[in-house]
Amino acid sequence: MRKKIFVTKQGGIGDVILATPILSELKKQYPDSYITLMIFSNAYDIVKGLPFIDEIFIYNKKKDGFLKLWNKMRGYDIAIYLDLSYRPALAGALARIPIRIGVSHKRGFWLTKEIPWQSYMDHTYEPYVMGDIVNAGLGLNISHEALNRLYIASATEFDKKDLAKKLNDSGVKMGGRYIVSSPITAFYLKNWPLDNWNELFKKIYHNYGLKNVIFGKEKLDYQWDEKAVIDLCGMLSLRQLGELVRNADLLVNSCSMPIHLSAATGTPCVVLYGYTDPCRWAPRMHCKIVKSDLPCSPCDGYHGSKCTDPLCMKRLSVEEVYKSCQEILSNDF
Incomplete structure (x- = not known):
């Protein structure tokens, strides 16, 4: 059965670019998966069209209601929170996504797999940290070397x-x-x-x-x-x-x-x-x-x-x- 994976990375444009090798490797691990990336609108153009992202979901909590987010997350098999946002973790839990992974932070209660923030993460390349979170949550073995290359959408x-x-x-x-x-x-x-x-x-x-x-x-x-x-x-x-x-x-x-x-x-x-x-x-x-x-x-x-x-x-x-x-x-x- 095709896995549906919901990934959140709300933040600056650079933060989203740093997450792209994670998404690329997830698609390699689950080639038949459907991957949705949730971001702010600021980074939309830099990732739109990347072949390993099936859908981009723009969510702004100041404009969009919680119901919109909850409704969107229903039916997914895996939620991976690569940011520290609280609301998507709550929505994913209420949407009954079976596997919910992320750094525990203040939202640990809503995760099925809490990854504690460790001191080494302050001084380790950000894609490696995200890779370690995904590896620990899903039991994968994505190498650091595979995360050295970042991706952006091509210019028209x-x-x-x-x-x-x-x-x-x-x-x-x-x-x-x-x-x-x-x-x-x-x-x-x-x-x-x-x-x-x-x-x-x-x-x-x-x-x-x-x-x-x-x-x-x-x-x-x-x-x-x-x-x-x-x-x-x-x-x-x-x-x-x-x-x-x-x-x-x-x-x-x-x-x-x-x-x-x-x-x-x-x-x-x-x-x-x-x-x-x-x-x-x-x-x-x-x-x-x-x-x-x-x-x-x-x-x-x-x-x-x-x-x-x-x-x-x-x-x-x-x-x-x-x-x-x-x-x-x-x-x-």
Whole structure:
């Protein structure tokens, strides 16, 4: 009988991308299964069309009633909670899903298989942690190696043509060489000073002739170097971002969603770390890490951080970030 598997991963776009190898491996383990992924609407375009996801279910508890969620979860054989949400666990129990797996947290009563959060999980690559949860809950043996590759949906032909036009209008032909960065993250403790980014971009342009294409949710109130930087902030769709990263020589970024795009596309990356732990969040392949040596870094864990001033990021110098970029770029020249 065909198994129906309901997987929840509500969170940021990067969080959803990190869960994609779990879904891919579940489909391999249960090739005849029907897999539904429950996410927020923010990540829809980045996973729509992936062959191992049969259905995407968008749920917003502020807009959608509990009855909608309960009704949706009825008839499933397995529920796997890859986030810490309470409501899906309750709905799955009331829907009488026979197997319900997740980190216990405050919803342990509604699970049939509680996986306690362990200290190693704070310092282990996130897909590996999710894999360990699934393995423990279902008795599988998904290897860590199988979880190194992440997945994103491909850009449409329209997306590609529109991106090519925007790049061409800015002086970079599609197929030409460039690097990419998203200088600002959604959380201030991860951010490197904009003056440092600008100096880095100028240094790379001066020595390699490569422009940096920057992207983000909206335009920044900052005067970038006109020769070194192409500003496409607020101009690209999610799938275009994936395509932009896929064709870049290098991504330089702090720890946020774009580094998971690089892991999914195979683009080399240099990632700046302070607040977050590279052991937990950094891509496993083609990645150079620049991190702070402060004893309090990293401070992002299961219980959060009380830091208010990211000295760990401010102490990272332009020269040490440039050196890591140079190691990757020089191999290509």
